[in-house]
Amino acid sequence: MHIESRTFLITGAASGLGAACAERLVEGGGRVVLCDLSDAIDPLAERLGDAAIAVRADITSGEQMQSAVEAAVTHGGEQGLAGVIHCAGVVSVAKLVDRHGQPADLESYARTVQINLVGTFNVMRLAAAAMANNAAGEDGERGVIINTASVAAFDGQVGQCAYSASKAGVVGMSLPAARELSRHGIRVMAIAPGVFETPMMGDIPDDAVSALAQAVPFPKRLGKPLEFARLAEQIIVNPMLNGEVIRLDGGIRMQ
Numbered sequence: 001m002h003i004e005s006r007t008f009l010i011t012g013a014a015s016g017l018g019a020a021c022a023e024r025l026v027e028g029g030g031r032v033v034l035c036d037l038s039d040a041i042d043p044l045a046e047r048l049g050d051a052a053i054a055v056r057a058d059i060t061s062g063e064q065m066q067s068a069v070e071a072a073v074t075h076g077g078e079q080g081l082a083g084v085i086h087c088a089g090v091v092s093v094a095k096l097v098d099r100h101g102q103p104a105d106l107e108s109y110a111r112t113v114q115i116n117l118v119g120t121f122n123v124m125r126l127a128a129a130a131m132a133n134n135a136a137g138e139d140g141e142r143g144v145i146i147n148t149a150s151v152a153a154f155d156g157q158v159g160q161c162a163y164s165a166s167k168a169g170v171v172g173m174s175l176p177a178a179r180e181l182s183r184h185g186i187r188v189m190a191i192a193p194g195v196f197e198t199p200m201m202g203d204i205p206d207d208a209v210s211a212l213a214q215a216v217p218f219p220k221r222l223g224k225p226l227e228f229a230r231l232a233e234q235i236i237v238n239p240m241l242n243g244e245v246i247r248l249d250g251g252i253r254m255q
């Protein structure tokens, strides 16, 4: 899959990892559809010029995501939608039993799973259905889907039952989705980031952030969104990457 003049749908594009992917793909000559709930996709689309359009959509809504996918197919012209980088997601922290002996809020758990896991399935199913109509390229390739998991899928910390479960679900879907979509020439990959310098980390106190940075074997710092975007770019262009989850974490194993 080439990036130049191909069109990619990027969810969570208003911020952090998604925004970095949008910038990187446009730098590489690609076209992007910036999808997010946040209005911050508008100034980014303006900055990226004709290659970019902004579409507001909630990834958990079938109707809104269908419209976003249709906009992406149209933006792609004759070649349609070439790929998806799905970065939209939320983080949540809650103990099963809090320090006052109160059980965790069930709705809050379900909300995290709804956005991170059900939202990922929603984006995949709609994008895959659209990409299955593409003309086949080299090796019969029609598209690529890159989902975003987290190292919390493998080594979740205290308070991360909801977040870890939602991301473990994203990991679990990678292989069956890749196997199923192989007959359409669509690859499915996931990236499991460690700790990255994005607005999602904004609520964490500075001393906790520097402790996290120190916990990374090498390099001893948070990941940069551009480093995530570079891996997404490599996944797009390397057809042998399929059905796998890649940790991008400087070797960190969460305690």
Ligand SMILES: NC(=O)c1ccc[n+]([C@@H]2O[C@H](COP(=O)([O-])OP(=O)(O)OC[C@H]3O[C@@H](n4cnc5c(N)ncnc54)[C@H](O)[C@@H]3O)[C@@H](O)[C@H]2O)c1
Pocket: 011, 012, 013, 014, 015, 016, 017, 018, 035, 036, 037, 038, 057, 058, 059, 060, 087, 088, 089, 090, 091, 115, 119, 148, 149, 150, 151, 192, 193, 194, 195, 196, 197, 198, 199, 200, 201
């Ligand atoms: N930053 C990290 O350290 C880190 C680590 C591991 C995994 N991740 C994952 O990477 C992804 C991107 O995170 P980020 O750090 O860029 O966070 P971010 O908060 O900067 O960006 C997430 C974006 O998703 C959007 N979003 C949230 N819910 C949405 C919905 N229902 N519909 C549409 N858009 C929605 C938000 O508006 C936001 O712009 C997330 O899935 C996150 O769980 C991040």
